[in-house]
Amino acid sequence: MNQLCFFSSGLELAYLIVTSDLLQRSWKEISEIHKQNHIHINDLTSPSVSYKVYENRPNGTIIAFASSNQDTVSRDLVSSEELKGVFDFFDFVGTNVNRSFSVHKEAVTVFSSMLNELTLLKAQYGNSNPLIITGHALGGSIASLFTLWLLDSMSPYAKRPLCITFGSPLLGDKSFQQAISERPSWNSSFLHVVSNQDLFPQLFIAPCNGVADGFTSQTHLYKPFGTFLLCTESGCACFEEPESTLELLKAMGSKFVGNQNSQNSLRFTDYREILENLKHRSIYKGISQLDVSIMDPLLAGITMEITTIGVETQGDGGSLTTHTAERAKKSFIRKKNVFDPNKKLNDRKVDMAYLEWYKKVAEEEGGYYDSYKFGQSGSRDKIKSREEIVKRHRILTQYWKRMVAEAKKMPQKEGASFRIRWLYGGTNCRRMVEPLDIADYYKKGHRDYITRGRPEHYILLEQWLNEDMLGNAIERNRACSLTEDSCFWAHVEEAIILCDILKDGQSSPEDQRSSKEKLIRFEAFVMDMIKNYAVSREIFLPQSSFMKWWEMYSIFARQSVGSPLLDFMEEDYRNYA
Structure with a gap:
């Protein structure tokens, strides 16, 4: 069996992004708002956020949000439970696995104060294609929340907007991050650009108010989601795995924090110069610095990425590099093992065809149900046929159990959409496969299958059928x-x-x-x-x-x-x- 070989493409992705002009155009629109509203470094009074829409741009419609940088921004979180009945607008973010989550309280407050304007924006530009939503500092948090709102209202087949933030603080806790990560199409819609010259994103990496001493990087209340483009004077690289991103943000900012006082550290950071610098740098600069003794391509790639953003990899015995590579490998495996019903559906049609064939040939033995229940004797061909049906029965059962589990843990709206698309196949499978489960059950001498032995995925498939249009009575x-x-x-x-x-x-x-x-x-x-x-x-x-x-x-x-x-x-x- 061949061993899987893992690679890291964080450098290639980073340089592809910074040379595409997408970031430069987004920052240009944000800068226009700064100029028009005279938002400066010294504006440290209130977290006001302004926005502007730029239509007919080369990259599509751009909605830009900008705010002042301030050291008075509260780091408090507010839970979705606390918001219920007051401002339960983001209930849709939660899933059946992560029902409760917490979000930056100030971002939610600003968003709610802008709700009327944002509702009009959504109605007018929500279906624009392509659509870029961008924001700076707290404006980036508003851009992220607005993007999530759009994603929830879009059909599964629509082209999704891209959200690009610059120097924005982290937005929510681990449950919030996991709820977004559970929807890969949502998670991939976010690109967060962070410079080590910008200390505003570092605000929420320190412990929140009221948290006891001993708070470590592993237990931060705020967690990152989406893709992060980390930038330093020496280069840039992209990271996605949340825990590694958090550690790198902390490591990248530690030197800069130590050399600045609190007032100067929150000075306005002009990303235009940073992006222009990165654009003119060659990716090959970092390759000559790579330790050629590293034979693992994933570890080599991670080492080069971390070195490129100016983070030391030797002082800690290389543990940051090793941990980042290990998390990246686990992330690759998780993505590889993500259940994709589309890829497996054709195979399951073949399994169903076997059962259809068995149903036809079983008539001489009392029919499909009784042939399966009692047909363990007879010719060698008959025995082999039954063994094949047992195998197909097991595969179909496992497939639909997982299908139902995936639909069950989705938010109500997405779960309903999922069910409508797959309910016809699930219903056919239930009517074909459940009799085989019943045969096995009663052959073992059990009683009361419906109340004691019926698997949950059959119960839910039948319940969903009755709830949806397919459950209407059919005249035959x-x-x-x-x-x-x-x-x-x-x-x-x-x-x-x-x-x-x-x-x-x-x-x-x-x-x-x-x-x-x-x-x-x-x-x-x-x-x-x-x-x-x-x-x-x-x-x-x-x-x-x-x-x-x-x-x-x-x-x-x-x-x-x-x-x-x-x-x-x-x-x-x-x-x-």
């Missing part, structure tokens, strides 16, 4: 190929057990009466399905469990007054189609 004039109720055979098995209770005659009068009532209800259920052509004709095959039940129940049916199923079974069932 011929029998369906797959019995509509995927638990039909569980009902049959329970009805057979009830008939055994009546036949035995040893149960109490109360149990006898209860069994008869349940059988009458089952008879009505079957007759209703027959009238609606909601059962497959295979249930009437001579050796099927349903016919076994009917043979037992018909004795009681003839003793009762008016059995519609009795009339049907004696006259019409052979013509059921």
